[in-house]
Amino acid sequence: MSIETRPVTVNLGPQHPSTHGVFRMRVTFDGEEIVDVEPVFGYLHRGSEKLAEERTYSQIVTLTDRMDYVSSMLNNQAYILAVEKLCNIVPSPRGVWLRMIASELQRIASHFVATGFLLQDLGALGTPLIYCMRERENILDLFEMLCGARITNSYLRPGGVFMDAPEVFWPALDRSLGDIEKSIDEIEEYLSGNEIIFSRTKGTAVLSSESLVNASITGPMLRASGVDWDLRHRNPYDYYSDITFKRILHTASDNYARYWVRVQEMRESLKIISQCIKNIEPGPVRPSFDDVPRLVRPEPGDSYAAIEGSKGELGFYLVSDGGISPYRMHVRAPSLINLTLLREMLVGELFGDLFVIFGSVDLNMGEVDR
Amino acid sequence: MIGKGIPKGFIITLKNFFRTPVTVQYPDRKVSLFEYAKIHKKNIFKLFFSQPMLSIKISLGLISVPSSVEQSQRFRGNEFTFFEERCTVCASCAKYCPLGIIEIVSVPGGFDAQEGESYKLEVFDIDIGRCMFCGLCVEACPYDALHMGTKFEKSTYVRDNLIITKEKLAESEKSPSSFYRPQFEKKKFDPFKDNIDDHYKAGRHEKPEYKDLKKKWVDDR
Numbered sequence: 276m277s278i279e280t281r282p283v284t285v286n287l288g289p290q291h292p293s294t295h296g297v298f299r300m301r302v303t304f305d306g307e308e309i310v311d312v313e314p315v316f317g318y319l320h321r322g323s324e325k326l327a328e329e330r331t332y333s334q335i336v337t338l339t340d341r342m343d344y345v346s347s348m349l350n351n352q353a354y355i356l357a358v359e360k361l362c363n364i365v366p367s368p369r370g371v372w373l374r375m376i377a378s379e380l381q382r383i384a385s386h387f388v389a390t391g392f393l394l395q396d397l398g399a400l401g402t403p404l405i406y407c408m409r410e411r412e413n414i415l416d417l418f419e420m421l422c423g424a425r426i427t428n429s430y431l432r433p434g435g436v437f438m439d440a441p442e443v444f445w446p447a448l449d450r451s452l453g454d455i456e457k458s459i460d461e462i463e464e465y466l467s468g469n470e471i472i473f474s475r476t477k478g479t480a481v482l483s484s485e486s487l488v489n490a491s492i493t494g495p496m497l498r499a500s501g502v503d504w505d506l507r508h509r510n511p512y513d514y515y516s517d518i519t520f521k522r523i524l525h526t527a528s529d530n531y532a533r534y535w536v537r538v539q540e541m542r543e544s545l546k547i548i549s550q551c552i553k554n555i556e557p558g559p560v561r562p563s564f565d566d567v568p569r570l571v572r573p574e575p576g577d578s579y580a581a582i583e584g585s586k587g588e589l590g591f592y593l594v595s596d597g598g599i600s601p602y603r604m605h606v607r608a609p610s611l612i613n614l615t616l617l618r619e620m621l622v623g624e625l626f627g628d629l630f631v632i633f634g635s636v637d638l639n640m641g642e643v644d645r
Numbered sequence: 646m647i648g649k650g651i652p653k654g655f656i657i658t659l660k661n662f663f664r665t666p667v668t669v670q671y672p673d674r675k676v677s678l679f680e681y682a683k684i685h686k687k688n689i690f691k692l693f694f695s696q697p698m699l700s701i702k703i704s705l706g707l708i709s710v711p712s713s714v715e716q717s718q719r720f721r722g723n724e725f726t727f728f729e730e731r732c733t734v735c736a737s738c739a740k741y742c743p744l745g746i747i748e749i750v751s752v753p754g755g756f757d758a759q760e761g762e763s764y765k766l767e768v769f770d771i772d773i774g775r776c777m778f779c780g781l782c783v784e785a786c787p788y789d790a791l792h793m794g795t796k797f798e799k800s801t802y803v804r805d806n807l808i809i810t811k812e813k814l815a816e817s818e819k820s821p822s823s824f825y826r827p828q829f830e831k832k833k834f835d836p837f838k839d840n841i842d843d844h845y846k847a848g849r850h851e852k853p854e855y856k857d858l859k860k861k862w863v864d865d866r
């Protein structure tokens with residue numbers, strides 16, 4: 276008599292604590308090994324792109340906050356750049372420096388979340404996640420000083436930001452930069468040399484740089500495979516051309532490389548922020564209402580602006596028909612596009628690594644479904 | 646497999662074990678006897694001898710005092726501050742709200758000392774059950790009549806109570822946040838300690854002197 280084994284299909288999610296939101300995977304296992312994955316998403320669809328069609332250009336900023344809710348400032352920035360391109364708005368220098376500071380802070384916060392949750396998925400229950408969240412909390416405090424909200428910021432406006440930073444912000448920013456630097460050191464010291472992390476993440480879910488480029492994957496995932504593609508350097512928006520920073524590259528293209536790239540990028544963001552603080556000069560933070568009214572009415576046409584978001588190339592495509600609200604808005608959401616190689620990453624790996632691999636993509640369901 | 650990395654990690658968690666906690670207890674927190682005396686401005690020995698039972702209870706951790714989270718001045722809370730005297734019923738706020746949740750009804754028949762006839766505000770409802778506290782309405786108000794509030798403890802059991810009307814706005818405590826109101830920051834107004842009772846103080850300009858007004862409206866004409 277022989278014992279028959281056959282593959283089992285399991286539904287993971289949508290209500291699963293490790294799926295970073297509401298994401299469902301139909302995974303087929305052969306014993307411990309994954310043979311097939313079918314991602315199912317759309318559970319968090321709110322129709323933001325459709326809602327944008329009946330709101331004015333200044334009101335849509337509030338919708339962009341809610342797409343990738345761990346990096347709202349970056350979403351704001353991408354959207355505002357698209358509007359500025361569409362309406363030919365010349366932004367105020369101080370506003371641009373302020374929004375660069377805000378978006379780099381947001382990038383650090385987002386990478387902290389990504390790192391913390393990756394370690395949580397690895398089984399380091401609680402502790403590293405809490406350390407990362409603690410640092411993120413400092414950054415959110417800074418945002419509260421800037422714009423009065425912690426997550427749904429809506430800080431940016433066409434042409435700059437809505438209000439200058441308060442006096443208490445600058446000393447607090449200086450203090451936080453030191454704190455963040457220290458805590459990145461701490462994370463590196465206790466994680467980057469940790470043998471358990473090495474054995475779990477090194478050599479898992481290796482992707483070739485060709486397949487990454489073919490699937491148009493961007494962000495830390497691409498840079499972890501050695502492709503030097505950073506929009507801040509390739510296609511500088513705002514004042515990134517005046518700023519020097521190192522592009523972080525790794526060649527292994529495995530889970531560890533992705534984690535390492537994120538941690539090193541936080542350091543570079545700190546350097547960018549200190550350069551911004553050096554360069555910032557007094558002046559108005561947004562153009563006067565005579566130049567940029569609250570109700571902008573662009574000429575018919577379209578525009579696409581992309582920034583290097585925390586997860587990859589975040590782009591907004593706007594089509595105007597000459598009215599007060601866009602005819603169509605489309606978001607190039609990096610989280611969604613980075614998911615396209617999920618099957619290639621997972622097939623052949625073990626069940627225990629499933630959520631580690633999933634976490635190393637660093638996706639946000641709010642952005643995947645929009 | 647086990648090498649240097651894991652003990653290193655334990656040393657860091659041990660270090661963190663002894664650092665002061667960053668968690669803020671809300672809405673109550675336990676106090677020590679020393680802190681309790683400090684809050685109530687009493688001598689710790691006097692407190693102990695006058696109220697021994699209370700002191701023992703405090704030491705056992707049975708007494709808690711209300712505690713609050715530190716907020717920034719620009720905090721966008723869910724209690725709006727509204728000065729009806731400043732409002733001209735222009736309805737910019739209602740137009741600018743992305744969700745369209747501000748309801749304004751105006752009737753002719755108001756009277757303004759300088760301008761003569763004006764509109765009167767009859768209904769001013771904000772449905773904060775659907776509000777997302779983006780602050781765009783405050784940004785749109787050209788006369789500094791509507792401000793974001795700094796309070797946030799406004800939960801109720803009934804949804805209808807979440808519609809804040811003109812009357813509720815008039816009664817509520819006026820501690821506006823300085824979101825989009827740089828004049829409050831310039832004046833060093835602290836919404837967590839002070840109130841603004843006089844609607845003249847909420848504007849971005851000083852209250853004009855009588856002689857300036859007379860010069861502008863009478864002599865120069």
Ligand code: SF4
Nearest residue numbers: 742776777779780782
């Ligand atoms: S805060 Fe935003 S959502 Fe709320 S009433 Fe004002 S404009 Fe509308």
Ligand code: SF4
Nearest residue numbers: 732733735736738786
């Ligand atoms: S925008 Fe200001 S002045 Fe105009 S109706 Fe609203 S609260 Fe009143």
